[in-house]
Amino acid sequence: MSAAADFLRAGDPVLVFTEGARDEEGNPIVPAQWQADVLVSTARRELILVNRQGGKSTVVGAKCAHGLIYEPGLYLIIAPTLRQSKLLFRKARAILKRLRGAPRIVKDNDTELELENGAQLVALPGDSDANIRGYSAPRAVYIDEAARVSDAVYAALRPMLAASRSGQMIALTTPYGRRGWFFEAWEYGGGAWTRTTITAKDCPHITAEFLKEEQEGMSDWQFRSEYLCEFTDTDEAFFSSELIEGMVDASLEPW
Template sequence: MSAALARQLERVEALAAARSTAAADRLAAYRADPARLFADGIGEPDPWQAEFLRSTDRLNLILCARQVGKSSVVATLALHTALTVPHSTVVIVCPIEAQANEMLRKVASGYNAAGRPVAARREAVTTLELVNGSRVIALPGKERSVHSYTATLLIIDEAARVGDEVYHAASPQLSASQGRLVALSTAFSKSGWFFKEWTEGTGFRRWSITARECPRHTPEFLDRERRSMGDRWFAMSYLNEFGDDVAAVFSTEDIAASLNNDIKPLFGRS
């Protein structure tokens, strides 16, 4: 081997060692503070985003206004899990395929921005698989598509629009692993599993972030949206208020007010 070739080989080996050390340092920093991954991949997190990423609650419901950064923060959590928990499986369920693809794109974007501290084994539209054995899988919200996985982390995006049958098909993914659930959504109708768990469920940590708590929504923008959308849709989209189904004949409040256990039935047992 010539002296020049030997020197070139030494430089390559030194560069590879430096990159390996830098990657290890980044992973250590991300383990110490998951919000650092958000900062490296996207920018400075909002206070609620940093708090969420640093939390360890197993069951989480996130009720958020539009465009407050909920997809970005759960994409960061998905990536953080894949990077720092070898052999983990992160499953992301979205209402439709296009949303699933967009969510994985956010994961891939954060991965590239963070310098790819763990090498990729496979990259596809709906899957990111790393050499540490971890993978992130994004699926459309169809009952038949969410079987056969054991999830370390299960994320359900736009959960208020994901059908009950999809949720009940996906939730067993957490049984054997005792994994984490993160269901995030803007408010929608007063029906379905997400509304029921938000209002009646037990064991969940609930995160509520309205548009007024997001520094990127100006009062002028919100006033314009209210005038354009009307109070009902504005309240669902920006104020975290669930609304009655547009096809409902009677409001939820009117139905509840009509029920009276003190009135005895005319027929049958009282």
């Protein structure tokens, strides 16, 4: 590609999405406005709460591919299991490989990708904090299915960014109950996090007929969580969060 075209793409990550992202039939995708906003965001801490099949993996894959080319460094993908981490890894790798003039790939396997410019992409399992220690100063940490990643793993990830002034932590997920670090960050994290939320009703490719079928075939909490992005109590909860909150008297001082 020409130097001018490469310069434009360097300054506009949306061009990476339009050039490299594809739907299930292999057709180019036009990014939704929220996806464009995520692509250009420079927020250091970002929470992305989007319904199933809403396009969150595609946009983060494109954002990662842009970073690998134009801000080389270490990029980490974490998910509850290695299988899930590899799904987002493959998404980013596929987008990267479609881009004209991208740096040559010098290492490529199921969990690691390295470019000739020194950029590295690594997929890791988030089933134990022991599996992710040892990495430092990443350009970005992407936490997929973040609501299901344990508090211990999240706590082990945060110090990685201590030596990275511009390093980003981006957590993408659908809700999974009213507990865990993601819920706490979403509800009580204040200005420390930039938040994006999209529900199935915001996605033109998800029809009302499909949603009706899903609502009839799932439990209420599952439907509200998976498609409406509501933090609801799961069937695992013995007492509802509303009942527990109603038993707490905030006026009492601890002793």
